[in-house]
Amino acid sequence: MRFVLPILVGLAAHSAHADGCPAAPDHADTLAELVSQIQAAETEVEARLISNRMWEYWADAPDEPAQELLDRGMERRAAYDFLAAYEALDRLVAYCPDYAEGYNQRAFVSYLRQDFPAALDDLDRALALSPDHIAALSGRALTLLGLQRLAEARLDMARALSLNPWLPERGLAAPGGPLAPTGKDI
Structure with missing residues (x-):
């Protein structure tokens, strides 16, 4: 029995994992390298190309159903159909609650x-x-700006710019x- 229990627990965990959203691909090392590259970029064009590569990794959903929901949400947003975009991204977040880009796009x-x-x-x-x-x-900085929470917005924008000094914002x-x-001029 002590050998059967671990097998049953493993099968149950595998079954639960197979029925839901799998873990998102781990692109942390690649994204960290791209951050280093964008910080060293010498031109806006070079930075834009690196930024586009970052988006490829952020938008790499955990599986095909998640990718379809993400793509649909982004397509509907681009068409200004915000209700359909939100609904698709809401379903993505419900299906893949540990996938950061689902929340980012819904935001x-x-x-x-x-x-x-x-x-x-x-x-x-x-x-x-x-x-x-x-x-x-x-x-988040832009959202805080919209809420008139300027001190917090400044902190988030400074952090974002420390990672990518070429941000369009x-x-x-x-x-x-x-x-x-803010502060005194020298």
Whole structure:
């Protein structure tokens, strides 16, 4: 019996895993290398190419059903069909609760709908799962800006820019921008 129990537990765990969303692919090492590359990029064009590669990894869903939901959500968002986009991404998050990009994309839809509290909740979850997710950090800064929580927004934008100094949103943190560092001019 003591040999049968571990086998039964293993089979039950495998069955539960097979019925639900598998673990997302682990691209942490590759993404860390891409962060190093983007920090060393000398031109915006070079940085954009590296950023596009990052998106390929972030948008690599755990399995085919998850990929279909992610793709559908992003397609519907691009078509300004925010309701269908949200519904697809909501199903993705329910199916794959440990996949950061599902939350990040659902947050983007909420942000576009100006539902900043919902966006912030999803971005917090995305960052809990993937702390160096640059797009989620930047999105969180923009969401906090929308909520007029400027001090927090500045911190998140600074963190995002420390990972990718070429972010398109970097102008918000430049002198005169709403997320520019505060303090005395020298």
